[in-house]
Amino acid sequence: MNQNILKDSTSTIRVLIMTSVPAERDAVLRGLNGDARFDVVIGGVGTAAAAASTARALATAEYGLAVCAGIAGGFAGQADIGSLVLASEIVAADLGAETPEGFCSVDELGFGSARVPVDAGLTARLAEALRAAGLPVAAGPVLTLATVTGTAETAAELAARVPGAAAEAMEGYGVAVAAQACGVPVLELRSISNAVGPRNRDAWRIPEALKALEAASAVLMEVLR
Numbered sequence: 215m216n217q218n219i220l221k222d223s224t225s226t227i228r229v230l231i232m233t234s235v236p237a238e239r240d241a242v243l244r245g246l247n248g249d250a251r252f253d254v255v256i257g258g259v260g261t262a263a264a265a266a267s268t269a270r271a272l273a274t275a276e277y278g279l280a281v282c283a284g285i286a287g288g289f290a291g292q293a294d295i296g297s298l299v300l301a302s303e304i305v306a307a308d309l310g311a312e313t314p315e316g317f318c319s320v321d322e323l324g325f326g327s328a329r330v331p332v333d334a335g336l337t338a339r340l341a342e343a344l345r346a347a348g349l350p351v352a353a354g355p356v357l358t359l360a361t362v363t364g365t366a367e368t369a370a371e372l373a374a375r376v377p378g379a380a381a382e383a384m385e386g387y388g389v390a391v392a393a394q395a396c397g398v399p400v401l402e403l404r405s406i407s408n409a410v411g412p413r414n415r416d417a418w419r420i421p422e423a424l425k426a427l428e429a430a431s432a433v434l435m436e437v438l439r
């Protein structure tokens with residue numbers, strides 16, 4: 215078990231799982247099968263809602279781990295629809311400035327960091343357990359964006375800007391910044407519902423992604439036992 219993860223007097227880790235919408239919360243709860251160590255919260259869509267909801271939840275109890283969980287878009291060649299992605303780092307990919315020479319991150323601007331590290335040890339253990347359970351999982355940067363990518367050009371630009379980018383979603387950075395501020399380790403677990411690229415909402419495979427999220431949540435429960 216990672217040294218940073220707190221245990222209470224009964225040696226039980228309390229885990230906060232932040233989702234965006236009710237369907238994601240319900241999928242996670244099905245996988246957890248009533249395990250009382252986990253609190254699963256609907257934090258809303260987008261970074262601001264996620265950060266505010268996570269900070270509020272972390273103020274109500276002593277958690278040893280915060281997990282951002284939900285569906286996401288997968289980058290071509292990195293994560294197929296129905297597979298899982300574990301963030302190797304959480305990256306606010308549109309937090310910065312546009313310049314004539316291209317995008318300039320807040321890191322380059324000198325205003326903090328658009329990248330939050332995850333609990334690497336726990337991420338590795340969870341990835342191994344997911345693979346052992348027969349669930350396909352990739353590890354790579356998970357991008358947080360305010361706007362869902364809708365063109366091949368933007369997908370290619372993001373993939374070039376963040377080498378190895380595996381998935382994009384809309385909340386991870388908000389959850390991660392709130393957790394970091396509270397000294398709580400963070401993970402991001404995503405199941406892939408669609409490919410990052412030209413918008414085609416009819417091609418989103420949400421039921422398959424929610425099934426994968428449910429299965430992954432059951433594995434997470436076992437890994438933290």
Ligand SMILES: O=C(O)c1cccc(C(=O)CC[C@H]2O[C@@H](n3cnc4c(=O)[nH]cnc43)[C@H](O)[C@@H]2O)c1
Pocket residue numbers: 234235237238258259260284285286287288359361362363382383384385407408409410420
């Ligand atoms: O319509 C439904 O039944 C339904 C069920 C569960 C979730 C949804 C959502 O639309 C959730 C929005 C949520 O999904 C993330 N997401 C998924 N794909 C992408 C993407 O390609 N780019 C960015 N974000 C994506 C995102 O985190 C949203 O919060 C609908």
